[in-house]
Amino acid sequence: QVQLVESGGGLVQPGGSLRLSCAASGSIVTISTMGWDRQAPGKQRELVATISRGGSTNYADSVKGRFTISNTKNTVYLQMNSLEPEDTAVYYCYVRTWSTEYWGQGTQVTVSS
Numbered sequence: 001q002v003q004l005v006e007s008g009g010g011l012v013q014p015g016g017s018l019r020l021s022c023a024a025s026g027s028i029v030t031i032s033t034m035g036w037d038r039q040a041p042g043k044q045r046e047l048v049a050t051i052s053r054g055g056s057t058n059y060a061d062s063v064k065g066r067f068t069i070s071n072t073k074n075t076v077y078l079q080m081n082s083l084e085p086e087d088t089a090v091y092y093c094y095v096r097t098w099s100t101e102y103w104g105q106g107t108q109v110t111v112s113s
Contacts, residue, residue: 001026002024002025002026002027002028002095002102003024003025003026003102004022004023004024004093004095004103004104004105005022005023005025005104005105006020006021006022006091006092006093006104006105006106006107007020007021007022007023007107008020008021008107009091009107009108009109010108010109010110011110011111011112012083012109012110012111013111013112013113014083014084014085014111014112014113015082015083016083016111017079017080017081017082017083018080018083018109019077019078019079019080020036020077020078020080020091020093020107020109021075021076021077022034022036022075022076022077022093022095022104023074023075024074024075024076024095024102025074028095028097028102029097030053030097030098031053031095031096031097032052032053032096032097032098033050033051033052033053033095033096034050034051034069034071034076034093034094034095034096035047035048035049035050035051035069035076035093035094035096036048036049036050036069036076036078036091036092036093036094037091037092037094038087038089038090038091038092038109039089039090039092040086040088040089040090043089045092046060047060048060048063048067048078049063049067049068049069049078050069051070051071051076057069062086063080063087066080066081066082066083067079067080067081068081076093076095078091078093083111084111085111085112086111087109087111088109088110088111088112089109090106090107090108090109091106091107091108091109092104092105092106
């Protein structure tokens with residue numbers, strides 16, 4: 001059974017930074033993409049960032065220039081700088097293979113004074 005364990009969320013003031021980590025354990029043969037989604041109260045779940053097996057990245061327009069996604073073989077990271085109140089949400093990491101997708105349990109990020 002594959003498990004994704006998220007860490008790094010918390011409370012931060014506007015303009016601050018957080019680094020989220022998502023560590024995968026268990027048997028994963030081939031990873032196609034890793035990424036992060038988020039969902040704020042009353043809003044739809046949205047893509048934040050993805051990174052492919054080849055290293056190409058994709059970001060939501062709202063976070064371009066502020067967030068950076070990176071990964072090792074078993075862990076995906078999201079460096080979040082210049083955080084804004086609008087970034088407040090539960091952040092979910094995921095790992096996708098050719099046939100299956102796995103999701104973390106979510107970690108709360110709150111940006112507030």
